[in-house]
Amino acid sequence: MAELAAVERLAASTRDIPARAQLAAVAWLRWRIFANNMFRRRPATKRQAMGLVAAIALRLTVWPFLASMAVGPVVASGILAWRAIAEGRGPSLIPLLAGIAVLWQFVSVNGLSIATAISNFDPSTLIRFPLRFGRYLVLRTMLGLLTASTIVGCLALLAAAIGIGAADHSLALPAAMVLAVYAAMNIFLTRMIGAWMERWLMNRHFREIFGLLMGLLVVGIQLLNFQRAQMHARGMPNSWLASLISGPEGYLKWLPPGFAGNAILLADHPGAALLQWVGLLASTALFAAVFALRLHKQFLGEYLSEGGAPPRASSAFRVRDNRRPSAGIADCAKQGGLRMAFPPIVAACLRKEWAVLRGSGMQLIRLLIPIVFIIVLNRGVFSRHPAYFLPGAIAYVLAGVMAGLYNIFGADGLGVQIYLLAPVRMRDVIVAKNLTSLALIVVEAGLAWLVVLALTHSPISAGTQISAGLWTVFVIAANLTLGTMRSIQAPRKFDPRRAQIQTRRGTPTDRTSGLLILAVLFGSLVLEIPVTYLSRYFNAPWLGALIFGPLAAGAVLAYVLLLENAEKLMMDHRDVFAEELCKV
């Protein structure tokens, strides 16, 4: 009886919470987070004021570019759909719809968490509230719909529907209905991919494989683009690539774009159109079901982790281990060859940086992809002008690795306190960290150099190479100096393990540092190009060396002076340091 009464009490008190109330609460939460992000700022500091200026500059340059990227596909979809119907080339609707879907998913996957980064809200945390699974599913489907990919994708489909309707009024209604379902299919596909990627990206190895695949995909698209242009020039329309790109009659008809396109085109034949509708609805349902399956696991409480188990502290039993007592940070370096080459503190820090570095396969991938791109770019104009190609290629590969110099303490997070507390000079720590970065930069620049030498059709003169070498030293030393300063003045805590998930903590530098990197690289490149031109024009191969030699020496001197003043700089900015890196 007592048990029955308890159950009755529970049932009475848990009369369903209205779905409307919970959904409205989450919508209100999103609104408040958005509004607070927009209108509420933490107390302004000099650093944040600089960040604001950089943010405005970035928006002024990037937003028009992004707007054109959004408007372009939408207008093009409308025009292409109109032409396809008006010119009697109905089947070309199918590759158009496939293209919209590919673009939609590609942008979505790569900007997976731009929305998360902006909103600072993880919807999976909602499972702690008394939600039923159906509501959780609705929330997870709806939350984050206002992303660039969804907006542009939906607008492109709307434009296509308008284009089809304008070309043939009788197709207006079927096109609107079909493309609405097609949009839903794309949304569920995006959600499905996002949910599964969220699961897989928790695993470091998968993140590395994913990074490699995305890199290869981007490189592959570039290669295909060159290949297509060459085939077009040679008049080879029937090659495998041409059929892959423009052959929808084959495989695409069995995929959602084929179902959607044919459901519109066969609107006059209800029986045939019904089959296409079934295919389209079935694929939509399939994506929705796979998405729901993943969410249900999450809803029941699955554990997402890198490894098998959460970290467990060592038990009291391990105290008995008779390890040799450590005398401090420098002792770490007393084994191995590093001690021979560097002072103990530098060697200890180097050993630590190496341990972090070797655990990141992603780092290797990031180093390799720019080199592959140089090979791709070689097919263009650059190979015919090796004097420009060499510094251009080096600037290109350096752009990718320079970011690490501008936030050398960011990945240490709370661990940075050991440098502040231990009896070490910050100069030694900075030197160690910069040496690690420098090793990567030298390898990357060296590889780029070798690739350029191997690819160019004519030999590069010794004068040009020395000029490029001194220019490279200048760029690296200038970035080392500026980067070290920014690392102390504007550190930014970030978690390299989550770098691919792109959270707020996923980017290694702030906007100001990012702009500085670009300014130094492109500024020095702009300087390098006229110098190279003049040295060729006047047949003075050593002109570059005469200009870049002093610049490189000046930059190295600036770096040395900075190191000498590292302690003072750190003391002056220790508040920023503690605020950003040491706060839990």
Place this chain on the structure above:
Amino acid sequence: MHFLRNDMKIPAIETVALTRLFGESVAVKEVNLRVGAGQFFGFLGPNGAGKSTTIKMLTGLLAPTSGSIRILGEDMRANSADIKRQIGVVPEGMALFGRLTGSEYLRFVGRMYGLDRATTEQRTRELLEFMQLADERKKLVADYSHGMQKKLAMAAAVIHGPRILFLDEPFEGVDAVAAGTLKSMLQRMISRGATVFLTSHVLEIVERLCTHVAIIHRGELVAQGSLEELRAGAGPTGGGANGGQGEGRDRSLEEIFLDIVGTDRAGNRAITAPEQELSWLS
């Protein structure tokens, strides 16, 4: 193992052979836990013993690998939404939304638990006053101190009037004033018939507040019962590591705890004497 006696018939929390594996590692192993309604229950264990994993399972945030959980007589797997409405949780990381203000956060939580607007507003006001956060209600949660965040998390956990409150290290990093406020709220809840289930490393607080205690070690439940029962016969074998039951009567919870978790599987003391190790320390 000591089981409870003279408790209410329907346990607030009951687990049977609750197990959680992470890969091949066993975090929680066949835990049979029974917490009576109205108890102030302390769940103790050394670091990494499985306390937080157990709490996550009991609150529906983590699925057990095997075993069952019944909260207020209801099966967690079958009725998680209903159960979540009856419980309040202050999880390990507090899980607050940093870009909301304190009052916005409480309002959101109240609405998620189905409270109407007027009730939510009233409770938000009262809770912020009680927690001495009224002056900070318009401040972003991200800008709160650690202690203020704990108090806000506690306020959010009770805004819907839960019948069971789960607290994972509620006093960690909290100053004496804030701890006093939290304790006062917990005592009020107990006096009104709610059940409190907390983990803490501060054994003095557990001893002062809790009526019943369970100790988990290496994922296994090694002791469970009222404080008196534990004092009467502490230790993994029921007899106590230091011998007879009689001398356990006056022992503190800390001594009992060390007695139980400070031994290895064979019953040998594992905590080493300072003079034997770390001799280089000045």
